[in-house]
Amino acid sequence: MGQQNNVREGALRILDQIEKNQAYSNLLLNSEINKNQIDRKDIGLLTELVYGTLQRRMTLDYYMEPFLKKAHKLEPWVKQLLRLTIYQMVYLDKIPDRAAIFEAVEIAKKRGHKGIASMVNGVLRSIQRQGVPSLEAISDPAHRLSIRTSHPLWLVERWIDQLGYDRAKEMCELNLTAPLQTARINTTKTDWKACFKMLEEEGYQVERSSVIPEAIRCFKGNLANSTAFKKGLLTIQDESSMIVAYALGVKQDEMVLDACAAPGGKTTHIAEKLEQTGQVISLDLHEHKVKLIAQNAKRLGLENIETKALDSRKAGEHFPEECFDRILLDAPCSGFGVMRRKPDMKYRKNEQDVQHLQRIQLELLNSVAPLLKKGGILVYSTCTVDEAENASVIKTFLNENKNFIGDHTLAERLPDAITALCDEFSLQILPQDFGSDGFYIAALKKT
Numbered sequence: 001m002g003q004q005n006n007v008r009e010g011a012l013r014i015l016d017q018i019e020k021n022q023a024y025s026n027l028l029l030n031s032e033i034n035k036n037q038i039d040r041k042d043i044g045l046l047t048e049l050v051y052g053t054l055q056r057r058m059t060l061d062y063y064m065e066p067f068l069k070k071a072h073k074l075e076p077w078v079k080q081l082l083r084l085t086i087y088q089m090v091y092l093d094k095i096p097d098r099a100a101i102f103e104a105v106e107i108a109k110k111r112g113h114k115g116i117a118s119m120v121n122g123v124l125r126s127i128q129r130q131g132v133p134s135l136e137a138i139s140d141p142a143h144r145l146s147i148r149t150s151h152p153l154w155l156v157e158r159w160i161d162q163l164g165y166d167r168a169k170e171m172c173e174l175n176l177t178a179p180l181q182t183a184r185i186n187t188t189k190t191d192w193k194a195c196f197k198m199l200e201e202e203g204y205q206v207e208r209s210s211v212i213p214e215a216i217r218c219f220k221g222n223l224a225n226s227t228a229f230k231k232g233l234l235t236i237q238d239e240s241s242m243i244v245a246y247a248l249g250v251k252q253d254e255m256v257l258d259a260c261a262a263p264g265g266k267t268t269h270i271a272e273k274l275e276q277t278g279q280v281i282s283l284d285l286h287e288h289k290v291k292l293i294a295q296n297a298k299r300l301g302l303e304n305i306e307t308k309a310l311d312s313r314k315a316g317e318h319f320p321e322e323c324f325d326r327i328l329l330d331a332p333c334s335g336f337g338v339m340r341r342k343p344d345m346k347y348r349k350n351e352q353d354v355q356h357l358q359r360i361q362l363e364l365l366n367s368v369a370p371l372l373k374k375g376g377i378l379v380y381s382t383c384t385v386d387e388a389e390n391a392s393v394i395k396t397f398l399n400e401n402k403n404f405i406g407d408h409t410l411a412e413r414l415p416d417a418i419t420a421l422c423d424e425f426s427l428q429i430l431p432q433d434f435g436s437d438g439f440y441i442a443a444l445k446k447t
């Protein structure tokens with residue numbers, strides 16, 4: 001019981017810090033595991049409690065609302081404790097309600113006082129007795145979808161507007177599920193058969209991707225701890241991200257600019273596709289982020305990558321015009337395509353952020369465009385599903401830059417399983433399409 005409480009106290013600490021906007025969930029989780037020496041066997045429960053409670057935050061608030069008296073002005077940590085406990089009661093079959101309630105009351109006594117503990121006990125026991133309120137009571141479909149899948153209403157309305165109700169609903173539901181770990185095999189060092197053998201010998205359960213030839217899907221074990229990873233045979237990366245290097249379609253000896261490159265997932269993929277020839281110049285804003293690219297390149301044994309800390313909006317001051325054969329702009333974005341990995345983002349972003357990002361994306365595109373050789377390919381990508389940051393950015397860019405056209409040969413470069421998603425010279429992948437991240441890719445050609 002004591003150890004379990006430790007896990008719940010840990011989860012509560014993390015949720016509290018996220019609420020105060022102190023850091024992202026994945027970073028806090030790692031630091032909690034290391035600092036408080038969370039037992040290996042409890043890491044799964046801690047992760048489930050933090051991500052589950054965060055993912056379902058709005059639903060949990062809806063569930064608790066009728067049980068709170070107006071007079072209950074909850075301290076933030078008490079609200080988190082109630083969310084955490086209701087999450088266990090509603091969504092985790094393995095934990096008996098009485099155990100979850102008992103431990104919540106113990107934490108309330110320890111962190112607060114008897115009065116708080118008795119209120120927590122009262123609210124939770126009432127929920128146990130009466131059950132949570134029905135979501136069917138919400139008559140407006142968008143509002144019901146928002147509460148049921150815990151996405152802010154503005155976002156749900158935006159997605160319904162852009163994608164239609166059914167696709168928006170599918171995406172909201174998929175965002176509540178845990179992603180599968182996938183990785184890319186370093187084809188300059190190994191092939192999937194040899195890599196599989198190594199992984200299976202260490203107890204990993206892996207399968208070859210049906211979408212990307214050099215990708216594997218992992219069902220058991222964390223690939224970051226594998227010998228194959230340490231030896232530089234693997235890069236952990238989502239399958240959607242892997243499509244970008246295909247879209248760029250590099251050929252041996254080419255000069256490639258990756259303008260927003262850290263931590264280097266796509267840079268290293270491009271460098272692998274260049275088969276140790278040519279060069280990838282990888283830029284990112286901050287020195288500490290650029291170091292991550294260099295570290296990854298070193299681990300993978302790739303020598304055709306050069307890194308530089310630079311604001312790519314100033315790239316024109318550092319590189320001559322028309323010096324690159326291909327340019328990738330994997331732009332900073334709202335990240336709406338990766339919400340299942342970073343559930344805290346759902347509640348942090350707002351519509352103004354989208355407008356602001358759109359301006360930066362266009363600035364970046366306009367800054368790197370002169371550096372591309374005539375006939376060269378510029379790929380623009382984001383891990384978002386929002387039209388304003390995707391098709392609309394490209395449309396504006398093409399209107400303002402008549403020396404660029406959509407590259408209609410994009411589909412020919414993509415893996416077969418992807419081509420059906422390709423529309424003229426771009427593709428919008430939704431998480432429900434094949435279980436990977438939501439992603440947008442457009443290929444443009446300089447004339």
Ligand SMILES: C[S@@+](CC[C@H](N)C(=O)[O-])C[C@H]1O[C@@H](n2cnc3c(N)ncnc32)[C@H](O)[C@@H]1O
Nearest residue numbers: 260261262263264265266284285311312330332
């Ligand atoms: C989507 S991430 C890139 C992910 C990377 N391409 C990969 O595959 O690993 C966007 C990156 O853009 C960087 N960034 C944002 N504004 C930038 C700017 N003005 N110049 C250069 N990099 C920028 C961010 O630091 C962030 O690392």
